Amino acid sequence: MSRRGWLLFGAMCVVWGVPYLLIKVAVREIGPAELVFVRTALGAVLLLPIALARRELRASVRPWLPLLAYTIVEIGLPWLLLSDAERHVDSSFTGLVIAGTPLVAAVVARVTDRAERLTAGRVAGLLAGFAGVALLLGFHAGGGGPVALLELGGVVVCYATGPLIIERWLSDVPRYGVAAASLVVGAALFAPVAVPRLPSLARHVTPGPALAALGLAVICTALAFVLFFALIAEVGGVRATVITFVNPAVAVVLGFLVLGESVTWLTGAAFALILAGSVLSTRRRAPAPVAERAEPVATGQAADAGAGVEPPRAAEPSH
Template identity: 85%
Template structure:
């Protein structure tokens, strides 16, 4: 997941040179749906995923529609490596949202220190780049961070027991339908004018960073939970920075490295698991351990 979701920033940067943000999101969701729908139908998971239609719609908007549109538009003005570093702040926001939505999530001194360090890194990064791309792309990236942090929590709260292939396919179909009225009319002219590199970048976004990525991501959430699943962003920015530097000749400075270290350290500390203190009653009269089962993904066979 770290690698698969580390390359979208490069591909988006290349694609938006000739493809508009709305059109790119439509291509990504439509092709991704075409690839995942046969799997969901073959596993008979699509119908079950449509029952919680309201959480599915909210998830689609929060995790796909809005962040992908904002991300594509922001990358028309800022570097892909910078974008990847800002998105590294997702675990920090996820930790805050988890505490606000679940009061059993304790904010220990370690977690608070991690949040402070991480947000200091994000602030340093945004403050240094605000003059290069303008305030609008910065606000768009902040919106992406909040959306990406909320998406896994929606899965964990309302969609955990729904088959992951069905949810992924259905959400992509819904996303494609939402963007179709804006994107479809311009596709014929786009097909005549787009060059090879942006076209291949859009294809890579749909196949690798969407269809394959969602299958892996739902499995990861089922395994480790929504908040800690966002820890994949620890490596995502490093992949984005390396690719941006090697392929697009984007600038990498010492400040970039310092901000990344602060964000990385803060995200690790803020999402670190806390040990549960044993209950004295349980220790005195231990009950038989319940039978355990392998983590599932909503009823689908592994």
């Protein structure tokens, strides 16, 4: 990759690794629904001008039903569940659980697409990954309670399902248009619950949670989409999705350094199993050799086709 590609990659690993820490801080004083509204509303305000300038918004709202479904599955429901769960569990634990999203995505892809084969390598990856999740959940079974664990499970299923909606019904819709429109719809969905509570919230919230909510909206939502789309344009979709395997480690390190959360060798072992399982379960065979052509491959996406790793279908969660 180019130097610019590495810089974008590093920035994305941090930008989508820090939300778990910020959510943990924000929900100390801000309710889950209010936090999701602030995040979606401010994110929409920042991304809408870009989508309008690129003339991508109109095309994104035409398939309104898939857009609504995508907003609920990829933004509204998982962000709400994530915010509520982090009132009871550590941010580092949350990041590791979400790291299992590619595992669920591989299963969902197999169920919904018969062309997706479960090879021996993929099965081994799924077993290793789910063993890591089981080890993680078993180690933390006494903390947070079953409701929080179920909420995190719901987040994983949502993040694994959302990209399928993009792939099947919104694949031709411009990226900035989808991002901006989904944030607008998300803000509209949460407005009836959140807006009446905002005046009281503004009077009582302290600087820490307020800045965390602002950071979620500006850095982890609006800026994150801009950087991610730039990363895809620079290095191709396959390489860009590798951030899925890195940002959980960022979440663990930040939780340990900033919040003093517990990190043990069991945490490391669980993450290693989840990481290995995610990579193996999303691998695909390299394409058969073809005769050399006179013309070079024109796009980064085409050049990535022989990399041997299929981009996880859940690699674009909005965290």
